Amino acid sequence: MANLPAAGEPAGPAAGQPATGPPARGPGRRSLETALLVISIVALAFNLRAAITSLPPIFPELEQRLGLSPATMTVLAATPVLCFGAVSGLAAWLSRRLGEERVLFGALILVSAGLLLRGALPGTMLFPGTIVACGAIAIMNVLLASMIKRRWPARAGLLIGIYLTSLSTGAVIASLISVPLYDTTGGSVQVTLGLWGLPAVAATLIWITQLRYRRRVPRPPAQPRTGPGRPRAHVHRHALAWQVTAFMGLQSLLYYAAISWLPELFRDRGDSAAAAGTLAVGFLRASTGGWTVPVILLLLICGVELTVGLFAGRAKLLPVSEARETTETTEASEATGTGSTLVSRSPAEQALPVDGTQADNYSKLPAAAMSWPNPRAGCAKRHRWNL
Numbered sequence: 001m002a003n004l005p006a007a008g009e010p011a012g013p014a015a016g017q018p019a020t021g022p023p024a025r026g027p028g029r030r031s032l033e034t035a036l037l038v039i040s041i042v043a044l045a046f047n048l049r050a051a052i053t054s055l056p057p058i059f060p061e062l063e064q065r066l067g068l069s070p071a072t073m074t075v076l077a078a079t080p081v082l083c084f085g086a087v088s089g090l091a092a093w094l095s096r097r098l099g100e101e102r103v104l105f106g107a108l109i110l111v112s113a114g115l116l117l118r119g120a121l122p123g124t125m126l127f128p129g130t131i132v133a134c135g136a137i138a139i140m141n142v143l144l145a146s147m148i149k150r151r152w153p154a155r156a157g158l159l160i161g162i163y164l165t166s167l168s169t170g171a172v173i174a175s176l177i178s179v180p181l182y183d184t185t186g187g188s189v190q191v192t193l194g195l196w197g198l199p200a201v202a203a204t205l206i207w208i209t210q211l212r213y214r215r216r217v218p219r220p221p222a223q224p225r226t227g228p229g230r231p232r233a234h235v236h237r238h239a240l241a242w243q244v245t246a247f248m249g250l251q252s253l254l255y256y257a258a259i260s261w262l263p264e265l266f267r268d269r270g271d272s273a274a275a276a277g278t279l280a281v282g283f284l285r286a287s288t289g290g291w292t293v294p295v296i297l298l299l300l301i302c303g304v305e306l307t308v309g310l311f312a313g314r315a316k317l318l319p320v321s322e323a324r325e326t327t328e329t330t331e332a333s334e335a336t337g338t339g340s341t342l343v344s345r346s347p348a349e350q351a352l353p354v355d356g357t358q359a360d361n362y363s364k365l366p367a368a369a370m371s372w373p374n375p376r377a378g379c380a381k382r383h384r385w386n387l
Helices: 027-046 056-065 070-087 090-098 100-120 122-151 153-184 189-194 197-210 239-268 273-288 295-314 320-336 358-364 375-381
Strands: none
Touching: 027 122, 027 153, 027 197, 056 070, 056 153, 056 189, 056 239, 056 273, 070 122, 070 239, 090 100, 090 122, 100 122, 100 189, 100 197, 122 153, 122 189, 153 189, 153 239, 153 273, 239 273
């Protein structure tokens, strides 16, 4: 049985095709090539989602600082998916002409340029930089797994697992530190956006080690036109094709809609900006890390992250001493039956004097104050929202 190629060597050529890459080396040389291949894959995969997940946690800040409308923010959130759909089809054509390694190198250059420009001039280059970076990421999404299977077919599953883990790590870190980075730099949009160009530049420099490998695909010989031609496959006529398309489309819709709007939803419900990014991390870890992390460990990690994010968001709403004092006062009022001190009061109740005459004063309230759903029920239930 023929020996499988080492990790640093391209797959053996098919019959009639020229050899690809350098000749086989000694064990030490192969170990170095293997290490460089793994490091290059990790560095490239780290940048596949960081440029996307770093934006949603600071959407409100971008909207305020750059003067963007809600409709513009919606278009910005949809830009990555639109770029993926528009540019992915070019990956195979570019690979046949230039080789996968060179196309991936060019894509890394574009990602670096797009992110650096987006950070340097956020007012004018926010959309152009995002489009350039996401278009290049679309190319890398298609070609990276293909290159892994060609370069090291015997360990393709392991390398793809490493690739997905690095992708998940980049997405999680970008979502986790965007708000703290924005606060630490004094609200600098340039630094917050431009920082993610540095990992892309580092990955570009590391990927130079892979440029010596190139897959040369010779043109197929011309087929005679006398015989019957090969029948063309009509994919759109197969139900399975539509089912796979619908599944992948719904999966992308769920993922990108969630990472785009979950942080803002958390902030709208009262969580701090930092906590919103932390809570979104739980979704990112669950959606992208499940391929390589054991399920039990994954659930524990997500539970810890969600708990930390929840308490981080609530800590600023009510100090511990005030929460204890409010709880004790509420319990005392329940014991005496006065019910005049409440943890949660509706606008209608806040407009009334706490003198036992609320029932008579409800009729004197304006219509806007009475629009609160059932103000009497809020008084009777005594909700406690502080943790």
